[in-house]
Amino acid sequence: MVRCCLLILSLCLSFLASAVPVNTLEAMLPAGSQLALSVYNIDSKQQMVALDDQILLPPASTQKVVTALASALYLPKDFTFTTHAYRSGKDVIFSFSGDPTLTRKNIQSLLKDIKTAGVTRINGDVWLDGSIFTGYERAVGWPWDILGVCYSAPSTSIALERNCVQGSIYSEKGKTTTRVFVPEHQPISVTTDALAVTKDEMKTTHCDLELHYENNNSYKLTGCLPHRSKPLPLKFAVQNPEKYMRDVLSAELKKARIGLTGQIRIGNPISNAPKQRIATHTSAPRDILLKKMLKRSDNLIADNLLKTLGHQYFNQPGSFSNGAAAVKAIMQERANIDLTHAVIVDGSGLSRNNRMSAKQLMDVIHYTYSHQDLGVLAMLPVSGVDGTLKYRSSVRNAPLKQRLKAKSGSLYGSYNLAGVIRNDKGQDVLVVQLVTNYHIPKTDERPATLASPITQFERELYQALLTSSLTMR
Numbered sequence: 001m002v003r004c005c006l007l008i009l010s011l012c013l014s015f016l017a018s019a020v021p022v023n024t025l026e027a028m029l030p031a032g033s034q035l036a037l038s039v040y041n042i043d044s045k046q047q048m049v050a051l052d053d054q055i056l057l058p059p060a061s062t063q064k065v066v067t068a069l070a071s072a073l074y075l076p077k078d079f080t081f082t083t084h085a086y087r088s089g090k091d092v093i094f095s096f097s098g099d100p101t102l103t104r105k106n107i108q109s110l111l112k113d114i115k116t117a118g119v120t121r122i123n124g125d126v127w128l129d130g131s132i133f134t135g136y137e138r139a140v141g142w143p144w145d146i147l148g149v150c151y152s153a154p155s156t157s158i159a160l161e162r163n164c165v166q167g168s169i170y171s172e173k174g175k176t177t178t179r180v181f182v183p184e185h186q187p188i189s190v191t192t193d194a195l196a197v198t199k200d201e202m203k204t205t206h207c208d209l210e211l212h213y214e215n216n217n218s219y220k221l222t223g224c225l226p227h228r229s230k231p232l233p234l235k236f237a238v239q240n241p242e243k244y245m246r247d248v249l250s251a252e253l254k255k256a257r258i259g260l261t262g263q264i265r266i267g268n269p270i271s272n273a274p275k276q277r278i279a280t281h282t283s284a285p286r287d288i289l290l291k292k293m294l295k296r297s298d299n300l301i302a303d304n305l306l307k308t309l310g311h312q313y314f315n316q317p318g319s320f321s322n323g324a325a326a327v328k329a330i331m332q333e334r335a336n337i338d339l340t341h342a343v344i345v346d347g348s349g350l351s352r353n354n355r356m357s358a359k360q361l362m363d364v365i366h367y368t369y370s371h372q373d374l375g376v377l378a379m380l381p382v383s384g385v386d387g388t389l390k391y392r393s394s395v396r397n398a399p400l401k402q403r404l405k406a407k408s409g410s411l412y413g414s415y416n417l418a419g420v421i422r423n424d425k426g427q428d429v430l431v432v433q434l435v436t437n438y439h440i441p442k443t444d445e446r447p448a449t450l451a452s453p454i455t456q457f458e459r460e461l462y463q464a465l466l467t468s469s470l471t472m473r
Contacts, residue, residue: 019471020464022051028457029438036434038358039470042369042420043427049472053362056343056355057434060409061297061388062418063349063356065376066339066364068290070327071305072374073334074313081283081304085110087117089273090124091262094249097132098157098308098318099283100300101292104248106281107160111256113279125262126253127269128245130157133307135319137241139346141353143412148211148219150235152350155303155320158245158266162300163238168231169209169221171196178225180234187247188236189218199226215240217247242266291379294407295387299348306347320346337363349409358432361418365430369420380405380419393451394458404462406431413438415454421465429465433458 026035036057039049059066081099083106085092092114096102137154138147146152153163167182167190178194194209201207207224217240225232238244246264253260283289293301303320306327311318313326324344331337343355368376381387384401388408395404406419415435420428438454451459464470 018467018469020460020469021471021473022049023473025457025461025464025470026051028460029435029453030440033438034436036358036432036436038362038430038432039465040362040366040430041427042430043425048429048470050359051472053358053432056341056357057436058352058411058414058416059349059354059356059361059434060411060414060416061299061349062361062407062409062416062432062434063344063354064294064297064302064347064409065361065368065380065407065418066327066331066344066356067302067306067347068294068376068379069335069364069368069374070309070330071286071290072376074309074326074330075286075305077286079286081289081308083110083281084277085114085279086275087119087278088269088275089271090122091127091269091271091273092119092122092124092278093127093129093268093275095129096158098130098155098159098304099281100159100162100298100304101283101289102160102281104161104252107249107252108256110279110281111252111258115256115258117278119258119278121259121261122253123261125269126249126260126264128158128242128249128264128266129268130242130266131268132311132317133157133319134317135321139303139320139351139353141345141351143352148213148237148239150237151299153237153300154239154241155300155307155346156241157304157307158241159300159304160238160241160245160248162298163241163244165236165238167234167236169194169225169234170231171225171228173227173229178221180221181231182236185251187217187244187251188238189216190221190236191219192221194221195224196227197224202226211236213237213239217244287375287379290376294376294379295381297388297408299350302348303346303350323347331364335364335367337367349411352411358434361432361434362430365418365420365432369428369430377405377420380407392458394455395462399466400459400462403466415458417458421462423466423468425468427468431462431465433461 037051038053081097084095150164165186169180171178178192180192202224209225210223212220306323307318309326310323328339345351345353381389383389383395383404404421406417409416418432
């Protein structure tokens with residue numbers, strides 16, 4: 001009897017020693033940080049952790065899982081974005097549907113088909129019809145200071161090359177000025193007044209590299225850039241996608257040797273002339289688009305899908321506003337997920353105004369797990385393997401490599417994850433982590449070799465889930 005009691009006591013002490021309380025993990029985060037955490041064990045059907053899971057916090061890009069699920073529930077599997085070219089009297093009309101993957105090569109292919117249809121000269125005008133979307137091209141709450149870079153490219157029906165142009169800036173040692181490079185075929189203007197300086201000069205003068213832009217797709221770099229052995233890659237968000245498309249199409253018409261008597265105009269001609277479709281480009285189908293959106297965290301795909309849902313659900317031009325309303329209605333009607341009190345402003349999670357709770361995101365993740373035939377769960381990035389989790393320091397290496405399938409989300413002060421982890425017992429555990437108000441003090445002098453607090457926190461959290469050692473207390 002004594003031996004039995006000692007054995008039980010030993011097992012209890014062993015459990016207590018290996019247990020990882022949530023508050024111990026939370027203490028790893030900088031003072032002032034806020035953690036909401038929801039953990040659910042599928043096999044035991046137990047809610048393991050529910051820490052502040054009702055509080056509305058910025059979801060960042062974990063919101064893309066909501067957009068993906070709503071799209072999978074409402075749009076048919078064979079859904080595609082289509083770009084049509086019509087002949088109408090003397091005019092040619094390009095009808096755009098918001099294809100976020102449309103490329104210059106696709107435009108060249110359309111023009112080739114137009115020429116094959118017998119159009120070698122357009123004696124009227126070329127019209128660019130983007131009436132399928134309406135309203136703002138950028139959602140309320142998008143930070144003004146990032147609108148010049150590609151991950152915040154405007155959400156438009158007339159979109160080309162992801163509304164993004166790549167370039168580079170050179171800051172060579174021994175020189176005091178920088179220079180920029182943009183491919184000649186890109187119809188944008190980029191100049192630089194930025195100074196090439198040493199790192200010490202940049203630090204003492206508090207001089208940063210700044211990007212200024214105009215609606216005519218012109219950009220100017222000012223401030224300072226430290227000397228670099230290689231050029232700094234740049235990705236400029238197209239500020240005026242209609243002008244960009246017009247300029248590209250003008251150049252491609254000449255290259256295709258299709259004459260144009262009139263002008264390239266925005267809108268639809270006021271004419272009773274019948275329309276004859278002469279060329280069509282079709283995007284990849286729904287699931288390929290969703291997979292790309294989730295793996296790469298593609299904001300343009302997410303926001304254009306949101307507007308498309310608004311267009312199709314309400315049978316009116318799509319917008320951020322009716323798209324958000326459509327997502328809430330679809331989730332309620334088709335998945336019985338109540339997002340009434342969630343604040344949904346866009347499809348990407350880029351807006352700082354978005355708010356969701358860990359509980360609401362858990363409902364979404366749980367539904368994708370319970371309905372794996374929809375394919376959304378399988379599209380999530382895998383730790384250490386692909387997408388936004390391939391290089392995430394906290395989960396990229398063993399034992400967490402390949403064990404976590406989740407969507408990440410980061411905004412200023414927010415570090416989030418939502419997905420599923422397979423623990424050492426072979427059980428699937430759903431987890432939603434929302435960390436907000438995360439700020440490391442500027443006085444922090446931790447060694448460069450030491451991982452950041454968020455990396456340490458995530459590593460310990462997911463290893464605890466892996467070994468089933470996470471406890472509420």
